[in-house]
Amino acid sequence: MNLLTRINHYLAMLLLQCPGIIRVGGNVGGGLPRFSYTGTYTLIDDGSRNWRIKFLTSGTFTSEKEITIDICCVGGGAGSGKYACGGGGYVKNYFGIVCQAGVSYPVVVGAGGAANYNIQAGGMSYFALSGQYFANGGASSTYQNGGNGGSGGSGMNGYGGSDGANGTGSSPGTGQGTTTREFGEADGYIYAGGGGHLGGGVNGGATNGSSGTPNTGGGGGYDCVGTGGSGIVVIRNQRAA
Numbered sequence: 001m002n003l004l005t006r007i008n009h010y011l012a013m014l015l016l017q018c019p020g021i022i023r024v025g026g027n028v029g030g031g032l033p034r035f036s037y038t039g040t041y042t043l044i045d046d047g048s049r050n051w052r053i054k055f056l057t058s059g060t061f062t063s064e065k066e067i068t069i070d071i072c073c074v075g076g077g078a079g080s081g082k083y084a085c086g087g088g089g090y091v092k093n094y095f096g097i098v099c100q101a102g103v104s105y106p107v108v109v110g111a112g113g114a115a116n117y118n119i120q121a122g123g124m125s126y127f128a129l130s131g132q133y134f135a136n137g138g139a140s141s142t143y144q145n146g147g148n149g150g151s152g153g154s155g156m157n158g159y160g161g162s163d164g165a166n167g168t169g170s171s172p173g174t175g176q177g178t179t180t181r182e183f184g185e186a187d188g189y190i191y192a193g194g195g196g197h198l199g200g201g202v203n204g205g206a207t208n209g210s211s212g213t214p215n216t217g218g219g220g221g222y223d224c225v226g227t228g229g230s231g232i233v234v235i236r237n238q239r240a241a
Contacts, residue, residue: 031045031048031049031050031051031237032045032051033051033053033063033064033065033067033237034063034064034065035053035061035062035063035064036061036062037053037055037059037060037061037062037107038059038060039055039056039057039058039059039060039107039109040055040056040057040059041053041054041055041056041059042054042056046236049237050236050237050239051236051237052234052235052236053234053235053236054215054232054233054234055107055109055232055233055234055235056109056214056215056232057109058106058107058108058109059107060104060105060106060107061099061104061105061107061127061235062102062103062104062105063099063100063101063102063103064101064102065101066098066099066100066101067098067099067237068096068097068098068099068237068238069097069098069099069235069236069237069238070093070094070095070096070097070183070235070236070237070238070239071093071094071095071097071127071133071233071234071235072091072092072093072094072182072183072232072233072234072235073091073092073093073094073125073126073127073133073134073135073231073233074089074090074091074110074125074135074150074180074191074192074216074217074231074232074233074234075089075090075091075110075122075123075124075125075134075135075136075137075138075149075150075192075217075231076089076109076110076111076112076113076122076123076124076125076137076138076217076228076229076230076231077089077112077113077122077137077138077149077192077195077204077205077206077212077216077217077218077219077220077228077229077230077231078112078113078119078120078121078122078137078138078139078140078141078147078149078153078195078219078220078228079112079113079114079115079116079119079120079122079220079226079227079228080115080119080153080195080206080219080220080221080222080223080224080225080226080227081115081116081117081118081119081120081141081142081143081144081145081147081223081224082117082118082143082144082223082224083143083144083155083156083222083223084119084141084143084144084145084146084147084153084154084155084156084171084173084222085119085146085147085153085154085155085158085160085167085173085194085195085196085197085200085206085219085220085221085222085226086113086119086120086122086138086141086147086149086153086173086194086195086206086212086219086220086226086228087119087138087139087141087146087147087148087149087150087151087152087153087161087167087173087174087175087192087194087195087219088138088149088150088151088153088160088161088175088180088191088192088193088194088195088201088204088205088212088216088217088218088219089110089122089125089135089136089137089138089149089150089191089192089217089228089229089231090135090136090137090138090149090150090176090192090217091135091150091164091176091179091180091181091191091192091217092133092134092135093182093183093184094133095238096238097127097129097133099129105127105128105129106127106128107126107127107128107233108123108124108125108126108128108233109125109215109230109231109232109233110122110123110124110125110135110137110217110230110231111123111137111228111230111231112137112211112212112214112218112220112227112228112229112230112231113137113138113140113220113227113228114227115211115220115224115225115226115227116224117143117224118140118141118142118143119138119139119140119141119142119145119146119147119153119220120140120228121136121137121138121139121140122136122137122138122149122217122228122231123137123230123231124136124137125137125217125231125232125233126233127233127235135150135231137149137217137228137231138150138153138192138194138217138219138228139173141153141173144156144170144171145171145173146158146167146169146171146172146173146194146195147173147194147195147219148173148174148175149173149175149176149192149194149217149219150164150175150176150180150191150192150194150217151163151164151165151166151167151175151176151180151192151193151194151201151205151219152165152166152167152172152173152174152175152194153167153172153173153194153195153196153205153219153220154167154168154169154172154173154194154195154196154197154198154222155167155169155170155171155172155173155197156169156170156171156197157169157170157197157198158170158172158196158197158198159196159197159198159199159200159201160193160194160195160196160199160200160201160205160206160207160219161173161175161193161194161201161205162180162190162193162194162201162202162203162205163179163180163181163190163201163202164176164177164178164179164180164192165201167194167196167201168196169196169197169198173194175194180192180217182234183234183236189203190202190203191203191204191216191217191232192204192205192216192217192218192219193205193212193216193218193219194218194219195207195212195218195219195220195221195222195226195228196208196221196222197221197222197223200212200218200219200221201218201219203216203218204216204217204218204229205218205219206218206219206220206221206226206229207221207222208221208222208223208225209221209222209223209225209226210225210226211226211227211228211229212226212227212228212229213229214229214230215229215230215231215232216229216232217229217230217231217232
């Protein structure tokens with residue numbers, strides 16, 4: 001057996017021991033998935049053969065191997081209104097979803113709502129399988145009323161809510177009342193901060209005159225100026241309970 005044949009034999013043995021864990025691009029090992037995506041994404045190696053994919057724009061996801069995933073959807077934040085701020089996008093988590101090999105699944109990342117006299121809703125974010133796994137955008141609202149959403153937007157002289165809380169100030173918006181952390185975990189990233197007149201909610205909620213941060217679902221800032229931040233869809237390999 002010549003040297004080249006021995007090398008090829010050794011590589012083949014490695015692949016047999018580690019099926020289906022070659023990342024797009026060809027690196028062997030590490031537990032990363034092999035897949036394609038037509039939009040923009042970030043692949044994160046969490047170690048111990050765990051991974052996450054953050055879909056930053058809409059596209060189509062195809063896995064080369066059947067995988068079981070958890071899904072976090074964050075809707076787009078609502079835009080600012082007259083004397084009021086947009087609520088963050090709603091956040092919903094789903095667990096134990098099976099993706100078939102070779103099947104293309106549409107992923108939509110909700111857009112942020114426009115700035116307007118009345119608060120304009122953000123777009124829905126979803127990962128479509130046989131059912132649709134989704135989260136709505138921050139809700140529309142009327143003149144001088146903070147928007148409802150994942151975290152509530154403020155009214156006049158108030159602050160945007162964080163991690164599912166209500167906004168403050170005059171006629172604030174209502175938050176979803178549950179955590180907006182990624183996958184609901186105590187150390188997960190907090191999405192969907194509400195926009196605020198005096199200060200936005202953490203991680204994306206806009207303050208007076210500014211827009212929500214992209215891919216956070218943050219609500220737009222005060223007084224018909226700030227748009228909502230776009231949402232995000234995150235998947236990961238299913239984790240042990």
